[in-house]
Amino acid sequence: MKPLRVGIVGARFAARFHWNGYQKVYGTPVEVTGVTSASSESRKAFAHEHGMRAFDSFEALCDAADVIDICAPGSLHETLAVAALRRGKHVIVEKPFTGYYGPGTDDFRGNRFSKEIMRQEALASCDRILTAARESKRIICYAENWVYAPAIQKEREILTKSRGQALWIIGDESHSGSHSPYYGQWKFSGGGSLVGKGCHPLTAALSLKRSEGEARMGKPIRPVTVSARTHEITRNKNFQDEGFLRKDYDDVEDYSQVHVTFQDGTVADIFASELVLGGVHNWLEVFANNHRTRCNLNPVDALETYNPREELFKDVYVVEKIGTKQGWSRPAADEDWQHGYPQEFQDFMESVRDGREPLSNGELARDTIAVLYTAYVSAEKRGTEVEIPH
Numbered sequence: 001m002k003p004l005r006v007g008i009v010g011a012r013f014a015a016r017f018h019w020n021g022y023q024k025v026y027g028t029p030v031e032v033t034g035v036t037s038a039s040s041e042s043r044k045a046f047a048h049e050h051g052m053r054a055f056d057s058f059e060a061l062c063d064a065a066d067v068i069d070i071c072a073p074g075s076l077h078e079t080l081a082v083a084a085l086r087r088g089k090h091v092i093v094e095k096p097f098t099g100y101y102g103p104g105t106d107d108f109r110g111n112r113f114s115k116e117i118m119r120q121e122a123l124a125s126c127d128r129i130l131t132a133a134r135e136s137k138r139i140i141c142y143a144e145n146w147v148y149a150p151a152i153q154k155e156r157e158i159l160t161k162s163r164g165q166a167l168w169i170i171g172d173e174s175h176s177g178s179h180s181p182y183y184g185q186w187k188f189s190g191g192g193s194l195v196g197k198g199c200h201p202l203t204a205a206l207s208l209k210r211s212e213g214e215a216r217m218g219k220p221i222r223p224v225t226v227s228a229r230t231h232e233i234t235r236n237k238n239f240q241d242e243g244f245l246r247k248d249y250d251d252v253e254d255y256s257q258v259h260v261t262f263q264d265g266t267v268a269d270i271f272a273s274e275l276v277l278g279g280v281h282n283w284l285e286v287f288a289n290n291h292r293t294r295c296n297l298n299p300v301d302a303l304e305t306y307n308p309r310e311e312l313f314k315d316v317y318v319v320e321k322i323g324t325k326q327g328w329s330r331p332a333a334d335e336d337w338q339h340g341y342p343q344e345f346q347d348f349m350e351s352v353r354d355g356r357e358p359l360s361n362g363e364l365a366r367d368t369i370a371v372l373y374t375a376y377v378s379a380e381k382r383g384t385e386v387e388i389p390h
């Protein structure tokens with residue numbers, strides 16, 4: 001079998017862990033043939049480091065690939081995905097699938113712009129990508145790693161095999177602030193904590209309810225309403241800055257909470273913020289009618305270590321966003337694995353090979369965007385319950 005040729009768009013943070021993911025795919029030959037990005041130095045450095053070609057243009061990358069993997073800022077996802085699909089390529093899109101990034105004017109401020117317009121535009125953007133995928137008969141993969149995290153996958157097995165009903169799901173992704181220079185400006189990121197971090201536990205919850213419905217009733221259970229609040233805590237004039245949290249956000253929130261109701265009357269509560277010290281805090285708990293499961297993605301207690309002096313661990317990676325390595329910590333034994341990255345690329349490559357939908361597919365991506373932007377509509381009304389348009 002000829003290897004599937006993958007071309008990566010973007011040469012920084014996400015591109016690196018995607019490349020690592022492809023190295024672990026088994027049973028399907030995969031070759032990462034090249035990369036393109038905004039700056040020629042970064043793509044050349046990335047290509048040199050990983051033994052692939054650096055392409056000066058997106059079009060040239062497409063010509064050399066069967067699958068285009070989009071690891072560029074969210075504001076570019078739709079344009080790149082549609083262009084690649086129209087060129088007959090299968091497409092992987094990082095989170096957020098797409099969104100609303102403003103009308104292109106200098107005075108656009110996401111936190112003050114009409115959220116109803118944002119929602120309409122974000123959903124129209126989803127539909128343009130899904131239509132392009134349908135028309136080109138190519139596979140669209142939504143790169144939401146939480147769907148594949150081993151802890152979430154085990155709960156999917158428990159929920160479906162026990163024929164349980166998840167009554168209440170609660171989940172959170174938080175840390176002390178994103179590293180990306182694009183993050184913090186709505187025109188690049190399409191939102192703040194809610195879109196950037198809340199998407200992860202939210203998609204996991206939506207995916208579990210889909211699987212539950214398919215197992216018990218032969219069709220997914222989908223979200224119907226949302227109530228949400230967002231806040232800009234580090235830009236609040238009373239915020240006392242001690243220097244541990246990132247605080248230079250431009251026009252996005254740094255705290256969000258979302259309450260989702262589903263077609264069967266059950267609920268999920270999703271939290272996301274940039275206010276949490278002590279390393280990334282990724283977890284989801286399921287309260288079902290017949291069991292209760294706590295999924296810890298990070299930290300996990302596979303190992304616990306005590307370091308008496310900070311500099312002893314200067315070359316040791318401990319865990320994402322840990323502020324200090326001194327004292328007790330819970331180093332990630334295999335952070336990529338516990339976050340679901342290798343499993344994600346395994347499913348994507350098999351779905352392209354076999355011409356089938358991946359578990360994290362376009363429909364799940366669209367439901368996620370519908371909940372996220374309906375949450376902004378609700379937050380604009382200070383938490384009023386709002387229906388999700390389907």
Ligand SMILES: NC(=O)c1ccc[n+]([C@@H]2O[C@H](COP(=O)([O-])OP(=O)(O)OC[C@H]3O[C@@H](n4cnc5c(N)ncnc54)[C@H](O)[C@@H]3O)[C@@H](O)[C@H]2O)c1
Pocket residue numbers: 009010011012013014015036037038039042070071072073074076094095096143144145180181182
């Ligand atoms: N799943 C996760 O856990 C996770 C984590 C981080 C980022 N992400 C997502 O991955 C995507 C990239 O984020 P990142 O953190 O790597 O950002 P980054 O800022 O580190 O890198 C962005 C890359 O996109 C490239 N780029 C910008 N404009 C481009 C253009 N016009 N054409 C080609 N390339 C262009 C840049 O040169 C850069 O290499 C975002 O959608 C982000 O939300 C996902």
